[in-house]
Amino acid sequence: MKKLLFLIFPIFVFAEDFKSLTSKTISEITAQKIDNESLRENEAKELLEHINLQLEEERSKFKSKTLRLSIDASYLDRTLKEKKEEISGIKTLLKSKEAKLEQIQKDLQNEKKHISELENLVKKETSFNSNISTRGYLFAFVEDRRSVSRDQFIERAVGEINREAINQLNGIFVESIKRFDKKLYQRIRTTSSGTAISDSSETTNKIFFSKDRHSSVLIYGTVVDVYPFDEKNSAVSKHGHSDFGVKYVTLIQNQRDIERVFSEIQKEYPKFAIDFSIQNRVEQALKSIEEHNNKSRDVVLEIEKNSLQFKEKISKRVSKRKELLAILQNTEKLLNDEVEELKVDLLLLNREKRNLEDKFFLLQSELIELKRSIKFTRAEMYDRKHSNAVRETKEIAKELFLDIDKSLQKTSKSIETVFNGEAILKDIVNEVEYDKFYVDAKVVPYFVSGTDRTGALVSLSIEFRDRNLPKRKELQKYRFVKIEKGEFMFGSNSGESDERPARNWKIENDFFIGKYEITVGEYLEFAKATKSHFPEWFGNENRFSEVCFDDNCPVVGISWNDAVAYAEWLSKESGEKYRLPTEVEWEYVAKSGLSFDQISQTGKIDDYAWFFENSGGGIHTVGQKEQNPFGVYDIAGNVWEFTSDSYNRNYLTKRASSYKSMRGGDWKTKRFYLRPSNRAKYHQNSKSSSIGFRVLREI
Known part of the structure; x- marks a missing residue:
């Protein structure tokens, strides 16, 4: 039984070529070996069955493992492709959502800007055209202590009154209208274009006289256009200390103002006798002024009305725009949530893909190790009559070694076919191309009891190594x-x-x-x-x-x-x-x-x-x-x-x-x-x- 165990578990030698290995083994067959090591026929058959059964088991295990790896590889390959397609789909969808989100964010910015512009329109005060004016009647006193001709004095005095009216009237008017309508006052202050003096013979009164030996006086009254102007005006007195200047200036708007002004003239110049026809001309001018002012007020009211209507429309538009803005903001939030969910999905899918790739790599490594080297041991036995036991045993061994070599070569080809014929295996490992290495050869003589027949059980171990394998590193x-x-x-x-x-x-x-x-x-x-x-x-x-x-x-x-x-x-x-x-x-x-x-x-x-x-x-x-x-x-x-x-x-x-x-x-x-x-x-x-x-x- 020790011999049997030795034959089942031989100590392999370094690989040799077929001829040298088998020749060396055959040369060791001697009469002494036959006498000492021959087995009975039934023992040889038992050993043959054991060796070849191991061979079939190895073949079966190899085929089963290859089949399993092929199925696993096919499943992993298909799953990986599906996962990559899913990832690609998620990436495309994510890109689309991000582009849509970017557009929504731009729309939001534009909408906010538009709403801001509309709200500014609502807040903006009404502007008045400079052609819309109201009128008043200006009265001014000018004194001059120097001795000049009357014409020169009047010319200089009128120019001074014009300048003073421009400087004073807008301020007088604005201050008075402030008490009338605060909002309107604010609009007028920002849109006023100043005062222009309108002078005509029909609406102008000039009274020139000497106050005493050293001074002359011009009382000057005229219709003026004021931008803008109100009935609530009050007079402004100016008492200058220069030799020449406007001493008093005011606007007349009603009968009471006329009485006030003429009373002021009488008070300032008691020696001066007033021609009451002047008062009548002023009263007539005031009637014309009133008609003009009523028309101007109608225009202003119409502008105000139109402005309010416009602002109501704008306010409604702002409300609608804000509703749209709220929808856009909600859409932005939903898109943000979707983008974040897609990113998490993509993260998880990539992790699953990497897990699959790791499994695929391990499977690939297992396949590479499986096909790296395969060793098979096959045995055959044969007996015949002999006249010389040693010679016959050697002849039998030589024939059986050739038969086993051919048989195992077919086995390696079938293994190559298993790898090279499977498309999925070809995709993940290089095609198999085996080199053959002879690692062990054994000859066990046996005899058939009661006959003159001698036989030999021959076993040959061959390792097939794939020449296309990558280096381990x-x-x-x-x-x-x-x-x-x-x-x-x-x-x-x-x-x-x-x-x-x-x-x-x-x-x-x-x-x-x-x-x-x-x-x-x-x-x-x-x-x-x-x-x-x-x-x-x-x-x-x-x-x-x-x-x-x-x-x-x-x-x-x-x-x-x-x-x-x-x-x-x-x-x-x-x-x-x-x-x-x-x-x-x-x-x-x-x-x-x-x-x-x-x-x-x-x-x-x-x-x-x-x-x-x-x-x-x-x-x-x-x-x-x-x-x-x-x-x-x-x-x-x-x-x-x-x-x-x-x-x-x-x-x-x-x-x-x-x-x-x-x-x-x-x-x-x-x-x-x-x-x-x-x-x-x-x-x-x-x-x-x-x-x-x-x-x-x-x-």
């Missing part, structure tokens, strides 16, 4: 996520003092970040290659009960210097630039467009992180929790992550230090301290069973 690129440049709020105003103040920060360049923390398997490849920088637990695993040593667990027990050395080694190996992320880059990825408080919109923190309340007291393999919106796993919790920065309480202080900043928290961190802005420090030479790292690849 090429698969590394799938473990990175592209992070696009942008802006975010770095720090927090509600955290510790070294997190404050929050400030807007701009990421200037795109970069790739590790989808996972660097794993034990990845790190040990580096440590073994360089024969240095081994984790502190390496070779002493029993001392570190909380550490996970699985290849897919994040590596811990390494220093900041070790992490930097790994990034430098990876850069040399790949030709790409790898390094630790800065604190700003790390926090940008961790926040991934969301604040810590917003995580509840896309899932609880428990869905994203291992921490004190849910870790069970130890480290977990990477990628078990949900990825964040940027497609990165375990950015919070599980293990702390080193950054490239020295720790300073004020981040803006760029001072080198042996203490390095770390972020993210670990499996024993409490929930509150998992916030992305939380900062901690650790000495660059020290090692901890809860600190690891992830790397950044520059673009």
Whole structure:
């Protein structure tokens, strides 16, 4: 039975070509071997059945696994396409909604501006045309102490009265009308165009006389147009101290004013005898003035009426516009809500897409490993009469090796057909093209009891290796996520003092970040290659009960210097630039467009992180929790992550230090301290069973 076990589990040798391997095996057949190692026929049949049964089981497992992977790949491929189409549809709809929102916001601005202009029209006071005037009768006294001719005196006096009337009448009139109608007064003050003197022989009275030996007097009365003018005027007396000037000026509007003015003349110049025909002419002028003023008032009232009607129409239009504005504002709010919902939907869909892509990558990796190398062992047996047992056994072995080789070659071709014939498999892995390697050949002689027949059970092990497989390191690129440049709020105003103040920060360049923390398997490849920088637990695993040593667990027990050395080694190996992320880059990825408080919109923190309340007291393999919106796993919790920065309480202080900043928290961190802005420090030479790292690849 020991022989049987040896034959079932042979120790494989290095691959050889068919001829050399089989010739060497056949040459080892000797009479002594036949005498000592021959099996009975039933034992040989049992061994044959066992070897070939294993072969069929391997074939069946291979076909079943390939079928399963093909079905899974087909499902994932279809689901991914559907998800991408859904994302594309959401993006198109989002773009349309954002464009509509932008237009609505422009319409809102225009509508607000239009409403403001209409409201200004309502508030605007009525303007009067300068042709609309009222009239009055001006009386003025002018005295001159100098001795001049009468004509010169009158000419100068009239000019002075004209100037004084222009300067005084508008003010007199405005002050008087203010008591009559405050609103109208305000309009007149802003629209008045001054006073023009109308002088005609029919409406003008000039009385020139000498007051005494040294002074002359001109009493001047005339009809004037006033812009505007009211009946409530009061006289203004002016007593100048110059040699020449207007001493008294007033407007006459009614009989009482006439009596007042003539009384003033009598009082000022008692020696002067008034011709009452002058009073009659003034009274006649007042009648004409009254007719003119009544017409002017009618025009003003009509303007007021039209203005009120216009303003009522404008007010109604403003009300309608405000109703439209309210509708636009409501539409804007609804669109804003829809846009925000679409953004959240897009966020969730992208996360689902990345999950599918991760599954697809794992499936692809599994397929690649499945077809990387396949080893089959097949056995055949045959017996015949012999005159020379050694010679016959060798001949049988030679024939059977050829038969088995042909049979296994057909098996490899059928495997190639499985891969190359499936369209979905061709889409995700290169076509299979196997190279054949002979790794073991065995000849077991047997005899048929009671006969002169001798036989041989021959087994041949062949490994088929795909020549089109990518190198394992090429698969590394799938473990990175592209992070696009942008802006975010770095720090927090509600955290510790070294997190404050929050400030807007701009990421200037795109970069790739590790989808996972660097794993034990990845790190040990580096440590073994360089024969240095081994984790502190390496070779002493029993001392570190909380550490996970699985290849897919994040590596811990390494220093900041070790992490930097790994990034430098990876850069040399790949030709790409790898390094630790800065604190700003790390926090940008961790926040991934969301604040810590917003995580509840896309899932609880428990869905994203291992921490004190849910870790069970130890480290977990990477990628078990949900990825964040940027497609990165375990950015919070599980293990702390080193950054490239020295720790300073004020981040803006760029001072080198042996203490390095770390972020993210670990499996024993409490929930509150998992916030992305939380900062901690650790000495660059020290090692901890809860600190690891992830790397950044520059673009």
